[in-house]
Amino acid sequence: MPEMPEVEIIRRNLVDRLKGKMITNVEVLLSRLVKWPTVENFESMIIGRTIADFKRRGKYLLLELDNSDMLVIHLRMTGRLCYVSEGDERDAYTRIVFHLNNGDVLTYADTRTLGTLYAIKKDELWRISGLANMGPEPLSAEFTIAYLQEALKSNRGKIKSFLLNQKYIGGLGNIYVDECLILSKIHPERVGNSLAVDEINQLHAAINQVIDAGINDGGTTFRDYRNGNGEKGSHQENLFVYGRNGLPCRFCGSIIEKIEVGGRGTHFCPQCQK
DNA sequence: CAATAGCCCTGGTGGC
DNA sequence: TGCCACCAGGGCTATT
CATH class of the missing domain: 1.10.8.50 (Helicase, Ruva Protein; domain 3)
Structure with a gap:
C-alpha cells in the first residue's frame, strides 16, 4: 500500500533514469486504468514526448513532459512502477508499458487494478480533484x-x-x-x-x-x-x-x-x- | 457542509 | 485437499 514514503522512494529511484528519455510507444493492456482522457488521446499525448522531470505530490506521481503536459499516476493499493531493460522479465501483473528511446521499458503493474493514470495539460490539473484539493504534506514548509x-x-x-x-x-x-x-x-x-x-x-x-x-x-x-x-x-x-x-x-x-x-x-x- | 457507507478489484488466508 | 467467505484500503460517489 504505497503511501507518501513509498511513492517518494519510487520517484527517487527512477528520476535520473527517466529524465531526458523519450516515450516512443505505450501499450495500454488494461484500458480502464486510464481515467483521462480517452485511451487513444492518452497514447497520442504521451508518445513522442520527452520526460522533462519526475515529481510527486502526496501519493501522486507526476511525470512532466517537454511540452508541459503531464502523465499522472496514482498507485492506489497495489500499483507498481518498474524500470527494466528491453529483454528483462516483466511483472506478471503488467497493465501498461512505456517504451523508452534507449530500448528500456517502464512498466506499470497492478494486481488489483485500482490504480489510476491520466495524461493531462498543466492548466487542466483541476480535473484530478484529489490532486487539486490536497492539503499540505508532511515535512513541507506549509505543514506547520x-x-x-x-x-x-x-x-x-x-x-x-x-x-x-x-x-x-x-x-x-x-x-x-x-x-x-x-x-x-x-x-x-x-x-x-x-x-x-x-x-x-x-x-x-x-x-x-x-x-x-x-x-x-x-x-x-x-x-x-x-x-x-x-x-x-x-x-x-x-x-x-x-x-x-x-x-x-x-x-x-x-x-x-x-x-x-x-x-x-x-x-x-x-x-x-x- | 460534513461524516459515513458503499464500491471498485484480485489474491492470500483461514475456517471447515 | 478443496472450497468459499472474507479481508486488505485509497479515494471517489451517493447518502444521511
Whole structure:
C-alpha cells in the first residue's frame, strides 16, 4: 500500500533514469486504468514526448513532459512502477508499458487494478480533484503546527479519519496514520477538536518523524510494494502498531488491539493511547 | 457542509 | 485437499 514514503522512494529511484528519455510507444493492456482522457488521446499525448522531470505530490506521481503536459499516476493499493531493460522479465501483473528511446521499458503493474493514470495539460490539473484539493504534506514548509491546529479546531470527526483525509494532509495512509497516533499517544477515536495544544504539537512531530523514518527505511512492504527496481522496503520491521495486533506494545508491553475506525483496520495500544 | 457507507478489484488466508 | 467467505484500503460517489 504505497503511501507518501513509498511513492517518494519510487520517484527517487527512477528520476535520473527517466529524465531526458523519450516515450516512443505505450501499450495500454488494461484500458480502464486510464481515467483521462480517452485511451487513444492518452497514447497520442504521451508518445513522442520527452520526460522533462519526475515529481510527486502526496501519493501522486507526476511525470512532466517537454511540452508541459503531464502523465499522472496514482498507485492506489497495489500499483507498481518498474524500470527494466528491453529483454528483462516483466511483472506478471503488467497493465501498461512505456517504451523508452534507449530500448528500456517502464512498466506499470497492478494486481488489483485500482490504480489510476491520466495524461493531462498543466492548466487542466483541476480535473484530478484529489490532486487539486490536497492539503499540505508532511515535512513541507506549509505543514506547520499552526496549520494543524487551525485545521483541527472545527473538526468533529475522529482523528484517524482526519489524518487519512488528503484534503487536510496529503500523503498519509492507513499504516503511517496508525504509527503517528501511537507515537503521539493519541487514541484513534479521539475527536479532532478535542486535542489539547501539547497533543497537537506531539502529533505534528510524530507525523514528520514517521514519514521521515519510512523514507529512510526505503518504505514499508507488506506484500505488494516495490521501490521502482523491484525491491522491497524495510520499514515493516520498525512499525510500532500496524499489523502487530496481539503482540506486545514496544513501549509498555500491553497487547496491541485492532478495531475498525472510519471503515479502516486500526491498530493501537490501549495503555499508551488515550 | 460534513461524516459515513458503499464500491471498485484480485489474491492470500483461514475456517471447515 | 478443496472450497468459499472474507479481508486488505485509497479515494471517489451517493447518502444521511
